[in-house]
Amino acid sequence: MSGLTFSVQVGPISQEPFHVVHWLAEAKGISFHGTDVLRVEDGRIVEYWLNADSLRAAQQLGALSS
Numbered sequence: 001m002s003g004l005t006f007s008v009q010v011g012p013i014s015q016e017p018f019h020v021v022h023w024l025a026e027a028k029g030i031s032f033h034g035t036d037v038l039r040v041e042d043g044r045i046v047e048y049w050l051n052a053d054s055l056r057a058a059q060q061l062g063a064l065s066s
Contacts, residue, residue, distance in 0.1 A: 003027045017041055025052075032057040 004027040011021035019038045024031060034052035038045050058064045 009033070025057075030057060030060040032060075 004025060006023050006025050009022045009024050011019075013020045017039050019040060020035065022033065022035045024033055032053040033056075034050060037049040037051075039047040055064070
């Protein structure tokens with residue numbers, strides 16, 4: 001999506017080996033939230049989990065009814 005911007009809403013929160021950030025994505029009047037969780041070992045990301053509110057984005061795009 002062109003013009004997509006992300007802003008950090010909460011975090012980063014770190015409690016080794018985990019790092020968490022909650023973000024807001026916005027573009028062309030559409031917005032949705034997400035949370036990234038990373039597990040870091042020896043300075044490298046070894047696991048990554050993403051939770052994004054893609055249902056909200058799809059509803060705003062008109063792909064699904066509210």
